[in-house]
Amino acid sequence: MNNVVLIGFMGSGKSSVGKVLADKLERNFIDMDDEIEVGEKKSINEIFDEYGEEHFRELETSYLEKLLTKKNKVIATGGGVVLKEENISILKRIGTVVFLHTPFEQLLRNLQDDTERPLLKDVDHETTIKNLLNLREPIYFEASNMIIQTKDKSVEEIADEIVSLL
Numbered sequence: 001m002n003n004v005v006l007i008g009f010m011g012s013g014k015s016s017v018g019k020v021l022a023d024k025l026e027r028n029f030i031d032m033d034d035e036i037e038v039g040e041k042k043s044i045n046e047i048f049d050e051y052g053e054e055h056f057r058e059l060e061t062s063y064l065e066k067l068l069t070k071k072n073k074v075i076a077t078g079g080g081v082v083l084k085e086e087n088i089s090i091l092k093r094i095g096t097v098v099f100l101h102t103p104f105e106q107l108l109r110n111l112q113d114d115t116e117r118p119l120l121k122d123v124d125h126e127t128t129i130k131n132l133l134n135l136r137e138p139i140y141f142e143a144s145n146m147i148i149q150t151k152d153k154s155v156e157e158i159a160d161e162i163v164s165l166l
Contacts (some may be wrong), residue, residue: 003073003095004162007140009133010079010117011110012102013150013158018076020159025166030075036063044078045116057084064090082139091143098162099144103151104133 004021006014015031022029033044036059040047047056060081067075068090075094081087091097102110107129111117141147146165150158 003067003070003075004166005075005077005091005095005097006100007077007082007091007097007143008079008100008150009102009107009129009136009140011107012079012100013110013155014076014079014100016155017100017158017162018074020155021162022074024159024163025074027072027074030067030070030073032060032063032067032075032077032081036060036078039063045121053080060084061087061090064094067094070094080136082136082143088139088143092145096146096166097144098146098148099140100150100158101140101147104130106151107133 004025004027006018006021008014015033018031019029036047036056037043040059042050044056047059057080060078061084064077064081064087067073073095077091081091108126111129112125146162148158148161148165153161
């Protein structure tokens with residue numbers, strides 16, 4: 001069985017679902033954002049602040065390429081990983097790409113008090129989330145092998161659904 005790669009908007013539950021899914025599948029879990037922070041010895045916020053979003057997207061590509069050698073992992077990506085076309089190709093080579101499709105209203109609830117994410121700092125959350133989601137959602141659909149609706153489902157239910165479809 002190959003890797004399972006979770007994609008979706010920030011706040012869709014990729015990390016939470018990924019951890020539970022990895023336990024259910026008896027695999028190791030990799031959180032790409034955590035890997036980047038460890039590798040760069042900086043937080044995602046610091047990387048954005050010091051070098052900008054474009055540099056961060058380049059780092060994502062570099063870390064994705066390293067994942068091509070991994071087997072039998074559950075991987076949670078960053079929400080913007082699909083913004084580079086090159087990354088979509090790499091994601092599909094890494095494993096089965098699962099889009100956690102989360103409705104706008106739920107994302108807004110999940111992210112309403114979040115001040116840690118670089119793209120949500122000092123902005124109107126509702127407008128920013130709506131604009132980013134409109135841009136990214138079609139790309140998530142295109143990039144995925146499997147789409148999981150997360151509305152009104154627990155992390156356990158989402159993980160169980162993914163297991164049943166693999």
